[in-house]
Amino acid sequence: xxxxxxxxxxxxxxPDPLGRFGDYGGRYVPETxxxxxxxxxxxxxxxxxxxxxxxELDDLLCRxxxxxxxxxxxxxxxxxxxxxxxxxxREDLNHTGAHKINNTLGQxxxxxxxxxxxxxxxxxxxxxxxxxxxxxxxxxxxxxxxMGSEDVRRQAPNVRNMRLMGxxxxxxxxxxxxxRDAINDAMRDWMGSVETSHYIIGxxxxxxxxPKIVRDFQSxxxxxxxxxxxxDLGRMPDVVVACVGGGSNAAGMFxxxxxxxxxxLVGVEAGGRSAQPGSHAASLSHGxxxxxxxxxxxxxxxxxxxxxxxxxxxxxxxxxxxxxxxAYWHDAGRVDYTSVxxxxxxxxxxxVARKEGILPALETSHALAWxxxxxxxxxxxxxxxxxxxxxGDKDAAEIARLRGFSEDMTHG
Amino acid sequence: xxxxxxxxxIMKLTAALTARREAGDVVVAPFLTAGDPDMDFTxxxxxxxxxxxxxxxxxxxxxxxxxxxxxxxxxxxxxxxxAGGTLEGMFGLARRAAEQLTMPLVAMTSxxxxxxxxxxxxxxxxxxxxxxxxxxxxxxxxxxALLAKACQQAGIALVRLVxxxxxxxxxxxxxxxxxxxxxxxxxxxxxxxxxxLPQQLKDRVRWLKEQTxxxxxxxxxxxxxxxxREVGDVADGVIVGSALVRHLEATSGDQRQTALEAxxxxxxxxxxxxxxx
Ligand SMILES: Cc1ncc(COP(=O)(O)O)c(C=O)c1O
Numbered sequence: 001x002x003x004x005x006x007x008x009x010x011x012x013x014x015p016d017p018l019g020r021f022g023d024y025g026g027r028y029v030p031e032t033x034x035x036x037x038x039x040x041x042x043x044x045x046x047x048x049x050x051x052x053x054x055x056e057l058d059d060l061l062c063r064x065x066x067x068x069x070x071x072x073x074x075x076x077x078x079x080x081x082x083x084x085x086x087x088x089x090r091e092d093l094n095h096t097g098a099h100k101i102n103n104t105l106g107q108x109x110x111x112x113x114x115x116x117x118x119x120x121x122x123x124x125x126x127x128x129x130x131x132x133x134x135x136x137x138x139x140x141x142x143x144x145x146x147m148g149s150e151d152v153r154r155q156a157p158n159v160r161n162m163r164l165m166g167x168x169x170x171x172x173x174x175x176x177x178x179x180r181d182a183i184n185d186a187m188r189d190w191m192g193s194v195e196t197s198h199y200i201i202g203x204x205x206x207x208x209x210x211p212k213i214v215r216d217f218q219s220x221x222x223x224x225x226x227x228x229x230x231x232d233l234g235r236m237p238d239v240v241v242a243c244v245g246g247g248s249n250a251a252g253m254f255x256x257x258x259x260x261x262x263x264x265l266v267g268v269e270a271g272g273r274s275a276q277p278g279s280h281a282a283s284l285s286h287g288x289x290x291x292x293x294x295x296x297x298x299x300x301x302x303x304x305x306x307x308x309x310x311x312x313x314x315x316x317x318x319x320x321x322x323x324x325x326x327a328y329w330h331d332a333g334r335v336d337y338t339s340v341x342x343x344x345x346x347x348x349x350x351x352v353a354r355k356e357g358i359l360p361a362l363e364t365s366h367a368l369a370w371x372x373x374x375x376x377x378x379x380x381x382x383x384x385x386x387x388x389x390x391x392g393d394k395d396a397a398e399i400a401r402l403r404g405f406s407e408d409m410t411h412g
Numbered sequence: 413x414x415x416x417x418x419x420x421x422i423m424k425l426t427a428a429l430t431a432r433r434e435a436g437d438v439v440v441a442p443f444l445t446a447g448d449p450d451m452d453f454t455x456x457x458x459x460x461x462x463x464x465x466x467x468x469x470x471x472x473x474x475x476x477x478x479x480x481x482x483x484x485x486x487x488x489x490x491x492x493x494x495a496g497g498t499l500e501g502m503f504g505l506a507r508r509a510a511e512q513l514t515m516p517l518v519a520m521t522s523x524x525x526x527x528x529x530x531x532x533x534x535x536x537x538x539x540x541x542x543x544x545x546x547x548x549x550x551x552x553x554x555x556x557a558l559l560a561k562a563c564q565q566a567g568i569a570l571v572r573l574v575x576x577x578x579x580x581x582x583x584x585x586x587x588x589x590x591x592x593x594x595x596x597x598x599x600x601x602x603x604x605x606x607x608x609l610p611q612q613l614k615d616r617v618r619w620l621k622e623q624t625x626x627x628x629x630x631x632x633x634x635x636x637x638x639x640x641r642e643v644g645d646v647a648d649g650v651i652v653g654s655a656l657v658r659h660l661e662a663t664s665g666d667q668r669q670t671a672l673e674a675x676x677x678x679x680x681x682x683x684x685x686x687x688x689x
Contacts, residue, residue, distance in 0.1 A: 018554060028523050028550050030480040032575040032600050034582070174486065180477065187479040192601030194577060291524040292477065294550075304499045305528030306476040 011258035011334060014325065019208020019295075022331065024324035027207040029294045033187075036194045041209040043114050048216070053109065060105050061220065064138065065095045069221075071228040071385070076355040077372065084238070084378035086371060088358070088388040089225050091249065098361065098390030099221060099249045100131035104200055106217035108135035111198035118142040118197040122186040124151055124179030124245065125316030125363060126158025127390055128202030133167035135200075143167035146185040148177040151315045154398050176309050179245075179319045183293050203246025204323030207294030211251075211323050218252025225385060226256050233383055239264045239374075242387035243367040244284070244337065245316045247323035249389035255325075258334060267326060268370045270312035271339035281310035283322040284330050284337040297324040313342035313402070314362035314395075344369040349392060349399060361390035362399070420567025425468060425516040425544035425592050429627045429648065432467045438640055438686025439649025441629055442656050442679055443470040443520065445488040447497030449663045451505040453672075455512075457660075460676040462515040465683030470547065470651060473502055473521035480549045482604030484654040491660075499529065503541040510542025518545040518571065518592070526559065535562040545569030545592040553586055560589070569593070574620065576600045576610065587624040596620060596630045596647065604654045606633030609642065617646040637685030644686045652682060 014021045027037060047053040061067040069090040078086045091099040104121075111119060119141050123129030129145040136143035145162055149171040152159050162169050175181040183201075190199045204211045204218070229237050240257055242250035244267040254265045272280030280286065283298045290299035292307060300308040300320040312318040329335040340348075345362060348369035352360050360368055364387075371386045378384070392399075432439045442461045446454050458469050472485065474492040481489070502519070509517055519538060526534045526548065538546060545568050551559065553572065563570040569592025574583045577600050587594050596617055598609050613630070620628055630643045631651030643650050659674040 026555055027552060028555060029552065030549050030575070031552055031573045031586070032480070032577050032597065034552050035577045035579060174490070175476070184477050184479050188482070188602050191480065192599075194600060289527075291522075291527050291550075293479075296527070301524070301528060303528070305522070305525035306493060307524075 011329070014328065015208065015212050019212065021211070021325045021328035024289070024297050024327040025208055025211060025295050027294060028291050028296065029207045030191060032191050033194060033207070037207055037209065039114060040110070043110055044209060044213050047110060047113060057106055057109060061102065065101050065105070066093060067220065068224045069093050071225060071232060074356050077352060078375070080351070080355055081372050081375040083380065084375040084382035084384045085380070086375055087237070087383065087385045089221060089253065089385055091221060091387060091389050092358065092360065092364070092391035096127070096131045096134050097393065098127040098131065099218060099252065100128040100202060101134060102220055102252065103202070103214050103217040103248065104128070104131040104135040107198070107200040107213065108139050108141065111141065111200070112139060114198060116196060116198040118144070118193065120144050120146070120186050120189050120193070120197050120199045122146045122179065122182035122202060124148070124182065124318060125314065125361065126151065126155035126162070126394060127316065127361070129162050129167070129169065130158050132200050133162040133165040136167065137165045144189065145169050146172050146182040146189070148172045148179060148182050150177040151179065151182070155315055155394050156397070157394050178315065180307065187293070203248040204251045204325060205246040205293055205295065205321060211295065211325055214248050215251040215255055215325060218248050219255045221249065221252040221387060222254060222256030225253065229385070236260055236263050237383040237385045238378070239266060239382070239384040241266045241268065241367045241371050241384060243268050243317060243363050243389060244322060244326060245270070245319050245363060246321070247326045249387050251323060251325055253387040254329070254335060258329070265335040266370065267335050267337045268366045269337060269339040270314060270317035270366060271341040271344070272311040272313070273342060278309045279311050280339065281312040281318050281320065282339040283320060284326060285339045289327070292321040295324045297327040298322055298330065313345060314366065316361070316363040317366065338370060340366050340369040346399065346402070348372055358388070359392035359396060360388060361392045362395045364389045365392070421539055421542065421544040422567055422569045422592055425518065425569055428467050428516050429593060433627065433648055436688030438644030439467040439627065439629060440465065440640065440679060440682045440686060441468050441470060441649060441651045442466050443472055443651060443653035445472040445474060445485065445492050445657055445660065446502040446505055447474060447492035447495060448488045448660045449491060449495055451497070451501050453663060453668060454505055455508055456672055457675050458509050458515070458517070459513060460672050461679045462513050464676045464679035466515060466679050467649065468516045468518060470518050470520050471502065471506060473499070473519055473525060475522040475525060477524070478522065480602055482602040482654060484657050485603050488657045488660055499525065503537055506541040506543050516544040517542070518547055518569065519543050520547040520549065523548050523551040531559055531562050535559070535566045535568065539566040539568050543568060545571055547571045547573070547595060549573060553589065563591070571595050573597055576612070576616070583620065584623045587620055590624065590626055593627040593629050593648070594620065594624055595651065596628050598630050598632045598634065601632070603632055605635040609633060609639060613643070614646045621646070637681050640682050640685040649686070650682070
């Protein structure tokens with residue numbers, strides 16, 4: 001056979017064996033963790049080639065999580081926006097209320113394969129913490145979750161749920177007391193417990209092989225969406241939208257579409273209060289290449305390389321970095337990254353609650369805000385799919401507080 | 413000039429280590445955070461360490477997200493950054509120390525900081541400031557080729573780390589690539605004092621000695637004179653961090669002098685414990 005040459009770059013071929021997505025990714029960690037990352041990589045490679053592993057995971061995703069999740073036509077929101085047809089990929093209907101469980105069950109099974117019975121995790125919004133606590137309860141593993149004390153406050157329902165499932169939640173008081181500091185402390189824990197513990201990182205960030213593993217486990221979102229679009233729409237959508245914190249729901253949604261021509265992919269970051277440094281968390285929109293938490297990607301930092309303070313109304317997007325595959329897609333021009341503000345996200349939350357009877361997570365509300373605004377500019381035959389990454393129960397009390405609703409609305 | 417020896421920064425480091433080795437003393441290498449509470453204080457702390465008999469000093473470059481560091485050094489980095497510490501200031505401190513002290517300095521810095529500055533620029537500035545080497549705790553061997561080349565060209569050391577979790581084959585490779593000295597991390601974990609050191613530490617150091625000719629310094633968890641003696645039995649020296657950085661926790665007003673004296677006394681005790689004979 002003659003060699004076949006792809007007419008466009010194949011986005012399914014990354015990362016390379018050193019964990020590189022183009023220039024990005026890699027493994028910038030203390031030597032103490034190198035052996036554990038090698039072990040994880042090997043365990044994952046073996047598991048991925050083992051049909052029994054995939055069968056066990058698929059069975060859990062079906063019976064325990066409730067997959068596959070529906071693709072829903074949001075008709076009243078579509079009518080309101082007055083343009084393209086808007087569809088929701090309902091990751092909010094997963095057990096524990098977000099996409100995070102797709103990853104924690106996969107990594108939990110890997111931990112069992114490696115014989116590691118203690119699990120560490122970090123969490124921002126608490127969704128990954130809850131999903132990790134859930135997997136640990138299901139598998140009988142010990143679970144310690146690091147969470148910034150500011151997030152403990154604003155995502156209280158999730159803290160309670162983690163504790164109810166037997167996880168230990170350790171509030172982190174250093175730095176900005178948010179997701180970034182929780183990752184620091186989770187990594188420090190792992191430095192000292194690496195021989196007996198597995199670190200279930202919650203997004204497509206961190207040192208190789210985490211960005212690849214998390215993307216692969218989350219890709220069930222995009223694979224189902226491709227099949228559902230074929231079945232329900234009879235074609236591929238025109239636009240696929242997801243919010244981007246660390247970037248796991250977006251990576252899981254985009255990866256199966258990345259090599260499909262003609263589908264526009266849009267990642268929506270947290271625009272916060274304004275584009276001023278310190279007022280947002282939009283690493284791809286406003287940052288530059290740098291190293292944070294073990295990989296090279298886009299980061300928000302000062303000229304000395306010190307990580308910047310960031311802000312987002314949503315704890316899950318309140319992070320100064322982003323997964324390296326997004327940096328790669330960004331530079332290659334495959335995915336468009338943009339941002340919406342806190343206020344726009346809150347308005348989208350209200351609108352989707354009232355028009356569709358769904359309380360979306362504040363993270364997800366960022367993707368919804370962009371969609372509502374941009375769908376209006378598209379023709380009615382266009383189809384936009386939004387990854388509805390999670391439900392908003394965890395945010396309801398905080399939104400009521402921001403909206404100045406009376407106290408009793410926040411209880412009960 | 414008839415002088416044939418090329419004077420590179422790494423030679424100053426090697427000469428200092430060799431002199432101590434030949435005297436049979438245990439090398440004591442204090443770690444101090446640059447700029448906690450300010451660069452002038454750090455200069456005087458370095459001076460005190462030299463006078464107390466330190467062979468070299470590690471200058472910790474404050475970083476916002478130091479994942480290899482325990483609470484003591486992390487808090488010190490935060491104080492230094494909050495006090496307005498910059499890279500420019502750190503290089504200024506190194507320059508001043510190179511001019512006024514004889515003891516070599518090695519910078520301990522996150523790769524995040526080096527990458528942002530640009531590898532060649534950072535290394536060039538470090539060499540120009542008289543730094544004799546770099547320790548980059550979050551740069552594993554797989555990712556280090558470019559920085560190693562830049563350091564080699566500038567004549568400064570790139571000190572590598574081996575840890576208890578490093579498999580033997582890999583440890584041998586790291587040891588072979590380390591320049592200046594080899595940093596043997598005593599425990600799997602973050603920086604911070606430990607009551608006891610692992611049993612296997614001595615065996616590991618003995619094994620490492622067979623893999624490399626560069627001196628081996630043991631760090632993480634060391635704070636006490638008896639630990640200097642214990643480690644000094646097999647290794648060339650010790651690195652002492654958190655235990656000294658603790659003295660920086662109270663440095664306002666007339667506590668400055670007290671803190672300097674505490675550092676001096678502490679380093680002096682460790683040096684005395686490691687004296688030959
Ligand atoms: C519902 C939901 N969506 C999105 C995110 C952002 O994470 P990622 O970008 O990794 O999907 C979070 C994180 O907590 C979340 O809970």
